[in-house]
Amino acid sequence: MKESWEDKHIVFFDGDCGVCNFWVQWVLERDKNDRFMFASLQSDFGQKFLSERGLQTQVFNTLYLWKPGQYYFTKSRAVLQIATILGGVYKLSAAGKVLPAFLSDQVYDLISRNRMKLANQKCFLPDREQNKKFIEI
Helix, strand or coil: CCCCCCCCEEEEECCCCHHHHHHHHHHHHHCCCCCEEEEECCCHHHHHHHHHCCCCCCCCCCCEEEECCCEEEEHHHHHHHHHHHHCHHHHHHHHHHHCCHHHHHHHHHHHHHCHHHHCCCCCCCCCHHHHCCECCC
């Protein structure tokens, strides 16, 4: 049975990207307080999220972090917020929030443009417990 997503932070990612899948796996392993769920941008759920906000539904180079009823962040701001929510030593990355978003997003965009070269296309297979944290696989 899938977990309820309404009270979680939802990470939307490119399901066909090796770097993105690595990032999702990294967050899953560190989400000790069970605060995150995940959905690929290509899924029906991801497509609905994008279309409801007037965002491009065929471009998957942006990571989104959505807290239903509260906010959503994109690109570097999403990454920094995820680290902040994870807490502990990762919360130190919140110092990156002092940079203007347009600067930190330039670094994000550089990585995004080259992400297919940076990691092999790997199919991440979550275990049974991790699988509960995915909205539509």
